[in-house]
Structures are given as structure tokens and as C-alpha cells.
Amino acid sequence: MICECYLRRPSLTPILTPRFPLPSLHTYLQFLKKSNYNNSLKSSHGISNSSSSSSGILSSIGRAIEEEEEYRRARAAVHKKGVDLEGYSIEGVSIGGHETCVIVPQLKAAFDIGRCPSRAVHQNFLFITHAHLDHIGGLPMYVATRGLYGLKPPTVFVPPCIKEDVDKLFDIHRAMSEVELNFDLVALDVGETYEMRNDLIVRPFTTHHVIPSQGYVIYSVRKKLRKQYVHLKGKQIEKLKKSGVEITNTIMCPEVAFTGDTRSDFFLDPCNADALRAKILITEATFLDENVTVEHARDHGHMHLFEIMEHAQWIRSKAIILTHFSSRYNIEDIRQAISRLQTKVPAKVVALTEGFKSMYS
Ligand SMILES: [Zn+2]
Numbered sequence: 001m002i003c004e005c006y007l008r009r010p011s012l013t014p015i016l017t018p019r020f021p022l023p024s025l026h027t028y029l030q031f032l033k034k035s036n037y038n039n040s041l042k043s044s045h046g047i048s049n050s051s052s053s054s055s056g057i058l059s060s061i062g063r064a065i066e067e068e069e070e071y072r073r074a075r076a077a078v079h080k081k082g083v084d085l086e087g088y089s090i091e092g093v094s095i096g097g098h099e100t101c102v103i104v105p106q107l108k109a110a111f112d113i114g115r116c117p118s119r120a121v122h123q124n125f126l127f128i129t130h131a132h133l134d135h136i137g138g139l140p141m142y143v144a145t146r147g148l149y150g151l152k153p154p155t156v157f158v159p160p161c162i163k164e165d166v167d168k169l170f171d172i173h174r175a176m177s178e179v180e181l182n183f184d185l186v187a188l189d190v191g192e193t194y195e196m197r198n199d200l201i202v203r204p205f206t207t208h209h210v211i212p213s214q215g216y217v218i219y220s221v222r223k224k225l226r227k228q229y230v231h232l233k234g235k236q237i238e239k240l241k242k243s244g245v246e247i248t249n250t251i252m253c254p255e256v257a258f259t260g261d262t263r264s265d266f267f268l269d270p271c272n273a274d275a276l277r278a279k280i281l282i283t284e285a286t287f288l289d290e291n292v293t294v295e296h297a298r299d300h301g302h303m304h305l306f307e308i309m310e311h312a313q314w315i316r317s318k319a320i321i322l323t324h325f326s327s328r329y330n331i332e333d334i335r336q337a338i339s340r341l342q343t344k345v346p347a348k349v350v351a352l353t354e355g356f357k358s359m360y361s
């Protein structure tokens with residue numbers, strides 16, 4: 001209805017047209033809705049001609065321009081390679097049901113492998129959360145491509161309940177392709193710890209999906225001199241150390257947590273506190289608005305943005321990266337969702353939209 005009004009009044013468009021090129025028509029239409037533009041049109045056609053109505057139009061235009069800028073930034077994020085947060089650059093592709101692979105090059109780690117984006121191949125550690133194909137489908141290609149490039153065999157972590165099947169899958173691929181496919185497959189259970197480097201460890205945590213699943217927290221590890229020895233001089237500390245006295249405490253700091261697909265129940269498990277205080281929490285927000293209910297999200301083992309907002313009080317992270325958006329949404333929907341969550345948490349909220357494709361685009 002509003003659009004019709006706009007289309008029938010071409011004489012009013014010259015002010016706006018240069019600022020609203022075709023790709024942003026969506027934003028423009030939203031602007032028209034929000035700014036009650038019908039009234040402005042009536043005003044400018046004699047029903048009222050007060051200066052307050054023209055300043056109303058100007059402020060509406062101002063608002064629309066601001067929205068337009070935000071929209072442009074969101075679009076640019078789709079093409080930008082990753083996001084920089086808390087000293088980490090995080091890359092990857094994540095579209096609910098299609099593919100999810102999140103990469104943290106500084107940790108040489110990839111979380112889930114999706115369809116094996118090329119940058120994932122260069123990560124030595126791969127953490128698989130569950131066996132849905134949008135998360136594990138690219139695994140044989142990941143292992144094969146590393147072999148092709150002569151990279152060392154990677155270490156792939158899986159929930160213990162799928163290890164045997166993954167082994168079988170690779171036996172089939174080896175038989176079919178007559179290629180070696182070398183890698184270390186580690187079944188790492190919740191509560192267990194694996195040392196990736198002497199200053200880096202990983203621990204799985206419980207998530208709640210429709211099939212067995214787990215998330216991962218990567219911790220930095222450093223030694224800190226015990227309080228009772230801080231007043232000592234270098235030589236004295238050295239002497240104590242040589243005598244076999246333990247002079248340091250080990251400090252573990254949760255750096256990055258990745259949930260994979262999960263219901264919001266993971267927020268309420270006290271054992272998951274480290275995931276919720278990791279510097280960066282990477283989690284899913286498959287559903288974003290009123291058109292899909294929270295019940296629907298729960299039935300499908302996923303999270304609704306509204307649930308994250310509801311549980312926001314438990315998040316202690318400095319940054320939250322949302323992933324796994326349903327392809328029913330577009331970039332503007334995602335941008336609005338981020339703004340909504342941002343009002344609920346002090347953490348910086350970002351969407352991983354690199355390579356995101358809406359089913360409507
Ligand atoms: Zn998924």
C-alpha cells in the first residue's frame with residue numbers, strides 16, 4: 001500500500017532516489033513503513049503544510065540514510081573475510097542446514113568442517129561437534145586435501161559415540177579411492193582434556209541437539225609464580241626450582257568456546273561455566289524473529305535469538321559470535337537481530353555472515 005503511494009508520486013522521488021540504489025530497496029521500503037511516509041505525503045499535498053511536517057520528513061530522511069549506512073556495512077560484512085575480536089581473527093562460513101566451519105588461524109583450529117572451505121585445510125586441529133552433514137560433510141576432503149598439499153596429518157576430535165563410524169567411513173573412502181588418508185582421530189569426551197600445545201588445551205562440554213553433540217573450549221595455559229615466592233630474587237627462585245619445589249601455579253584461561261548446534265539448555269548447565277566466560281563465545285542463533293516460535297527451535301534442537309536474550313545474564317564473554325542462521329533470513333534480518341541482542345549484553349555481539357546466502361537471494 002505504502003509502496004504504491006511511493007510509485008504513484010514520482011515527483012517526490014528525486015530527493016531520495018540518488019541515495020537509494022536498487023540493491024537497498026528493502027531498506028527503503030522499511031524506511032517508508034517506519035517513517036509513516038503516507039502522512040508526510042498527505043502533508044506535502046495540502047492537508048497540512050506546516051514547517052514541522054517538513055522537518056519531520058527531513059528527520060525521516062536522516063534516519064533512513066543512517067539505516068542505509070548500517071545496511072551497507074552489513075552487506076560489506078558478507079564479503080569481508082572474518083571478524084577481529086579480542087586478539088583473534090575468526091573466519092568461516094555458517095548457514096544453518098547448509099554448512100558450518102568456523103576457523104581460528106591463531107589456534108590452528110577449525111570448528112566443524114562444513115563443506116571444507118579451502119582455508120580450513122591449513123588448520124592442524126579440527127573439532128567436530130556432531131555428525132550432521134552440514135558440520136561433518138567435508139571431513140574426507142579436509143583429510144585428503146591436506147595429504148595432497150603434503151601437510152602433516154591433522155588431529156580430528158569427535159564425540160566418542162561417532163568415532164567408530166568415522167573410522168568406517170574412512171575405511172570405505174580408502175578402499176574406493178586407494179588413497180592413504182592419514183589423520184589422528186581422537187575421541188574426546190566431556191570432562192577430558194587434550195593438550196594441543198604446551199600453552200593450549202581443549203575440553204569438550206555438553207550441548208543439547210537432536211543427535212549426540214558437544215561443544216569445545218580452548219584454554220590458554222600459563223605458569224604464574226606462587227604468591228609466597230614473588231618477593232624472592234632470581235637466583236633464589238632458580239635454587240628452589242632446582243630443589244624440586246613447585247614454585248608456580250597453572251593458570252587456565254578459556255579463550256574461545258564453540259557450541260555447534262544446541263538448544264538453549266546448554267546455558268543452564270553449571271559445568272558449562274567456562275564456555276560462558278570464554279573471551280569469545282561462538283554459538284548458534286538459527287532462528288531470529290517472531291515468524292518462528294521458540295518451541296519450533298527447541299523441537300529442532302536449535303536456539304532462537306529470544307532464548308539467547310533470555311539467558312544473556314549468564315554470558316560473561318567479552319565477545320559473542322552468532323552463527324548458523326537459517327537461510328530464510330537475509331542480511332538485514334541478521335543485522336537487526338544483532339542489535340536486539342546487543343541491548344541485553346555488555347559483550348560485543350557480532351554475526352559471522354561471511355559467505356552467507358539467503359535462500360531468497
Ligand atoms: Zn547445523
Ligand SMILES: [Zn+2]
Nearest residue numbers: 130132209261
Ligand atoms: Zn545439527
